[in-house]
Amino acid sequence: MNLIIVKIGGNAISKLNSEFFEQLRQWHQAGKKVLLIHGGGPQISQLSAKMHIPTHKKNGIRVTDEQTLALTKMVLLGNTQPALLMRLAHEGLAAIGLNASDQQMLTGTYVDRATYGAVGCITGVNELALSKLLNGQIGVLAPLALTPDGDWLNVNADTAAADVARVLKASQLYLLTDVPGVLKDGKVISAMIPQDLPHLIEEKVITDGMQPKLSAAVRAVHAGVQAVRITDQLTHPGTTLKMEAND
Ligand SMILES: Nc1ncnc2c1ncn2[C@@H]1O[C@H](COP(=O)(O)OP(=O)(O)O)[C@@H](O)[C@H]1O
Numbered sequence: 187m188n189l190i191i192v193k194i195g196g197n198a199i200s201k202l203n204s205e206f207f208e209q210l211r212q213w214h215q216a217g218k219k220v221l222l223i224h225g226g227g228p229q230i231s232q233l234s235a236k237m238h239i240p241t242h243k244k245n246g247i248r249v250t251d252e253q254t255l256a257l258t259k260m261v262l263l264g265n266t267q268p269a270l271l272m273r274l275a276h277e278g279l280a281a282i283g284l285n286a287s288d289q290q291m292l293t294g295t296y297v298d299r300a301t302y303g304a305v306g307c308i309t310g311v312n313e314l315a316l317s318k319l320l321n322g323q324i325g326v327l328a329p330l331a332l333t334p335d336g337d338w339l340n341v342n343a344d345t346a347a348a349d350v351a352r353v354l355k356a357s358q359l360y361l362l363t364d365v366p367g368v369l370k371d372g373k374v375i376s377a378m379i380p381q382d383l384p385h386l387i388e389e390k391v392i393t394d395g396m397q398p399k400l401s402a403a404v405r406a407v408h409a410g411v412q413a414v415r416i417t418d419q420l421t422h423p424g425t426t427l428k429m430e431a432n433d
């Protein structure tokens with residue numbers, strides 16, 4: 187699908203500027219399909235703290251018990267997604283909010299139930315329905331999936347964006363975050379190939395949330411996504427991951 191996917195981390199939502207919306211407008215006018223996948227991790231943690239529900243993360247992944255799952259759905263579908271949709275409307279961009287329960291949009295499976303609880307990865311996307319819905323409007327999709335048995339799963343938003351990009355063979359994937367790219371010695375690494383990742387992890391240059399983000403990005407380029415860009419603004423160069431350095 188001639189599709190551009192942009193993942194917006196929970197931290198990045200409130201920092202979206204006019205250049206971001208202008209870029210969306212240009213893609214839209216050029217006839218490109220655009221899908222935004224939003225996070226909401228910091229917002230989920232904030233509400234958990236307010237409600238005295240402890241947050242447990244393992245390898246950057248939220249351990250999701252029944253109570254945390256209910257709260258995660260509340261925040262993503264009741265807070266972060268409408269906030270983003272309202273912002274798009276304010277900027278005059280036609281958009282539609284989507285989640286796994288709309289026409290079986292995202293199907294998933296448990297990652298490791300004993301370790302993480304209701305955490306999943308995406309195994310299927312209703313491509314036909316999504317393709318139709320993305321005609322003339324920008325899609326805004328939450329990182330939640332449903333198992334074939336109807337269990338909700340919490341999916342890391344980077345993983346969700348990369349999985350959807352992989353399944354739909356999106357041309358470009360942008361992972362917007364709170365840093366200007368992958369940093370080494372305080373400088374942005376402008377270009378990366380998958381083979382660079384293991385030693386950067388080993389040298390502890392890449393840690394925390396950047397690690398699952400890059401692993402997801404590597405899976406996406408292996409599956410045919412032409413380029414994954416990690417940046418703080420759509421208009422900033424950031425770090426571009428491709429299969430080949432000279433590509
Ligand atoms: N080499 C690195 N370059 C940039 N950020 C890194 C690096 N290693 C670890 N990080 C951390 O990864 C974070 C981004 O990942 P994450 O917090 O999961 O973002 P988001 O919530 O936007 O998905 C950065 O804020 C930074 O703290």
Ligand SMILES: CC(=O)N[C@@H](CCC(=O)OP(=O)(O)O)C(=O)O
Pocket residue numbers: 194195196197224225226227228230246247248258305306329340341342343344
């Ligand atoms: C399983 C898992 O960890 N899910 C994430 C989903 C939201 C997310 O990834 O949001 P950010 O991109 O803002 O971090 C979470 O519960 O925080």
